[in-house]
Amino acid sequence: MDAIPAPKSKFITIKCQDCGNEQTAFDKPATHVKCHVCGATLIRPTGGKGEVRGELLGEVQ
Numbered sequence: 001m002d003a004i005p006a007p008k009s010k011f012i013t014i015k016c017q018d019c020g021n022e023q024t025a026f027d028k029p030a031t032h033v034k035c036h037v038c039g040a041t042l043i044r045p046t047g048g049k050g051e052v053r054g055e056l057l058g059e060v061q
């Protein structure tokens with residue numbers, strides 16, 4: 001059986017669509033990731049990769 005690569009967790013930078021705040025978050029969150037400034041939901045947990053609600057600016061290396 002082929003080895004399955006471990007799922008890589010990474011951090012992404014998201015821009016809040018409501019207030020323009022940019023913040024870094026885990027891309028597979030267990031809970032809703034909210035904007036630190038206005039409280040809008042930025043990432044919705046789906047059990048796997050989170051559903052990004054804001055503007056995805058990129059991955060944090």
Ligand SMILES: [Zn+2]
Nearest residue numbers: 016019035038
């Ligand atoms: Zn915001």
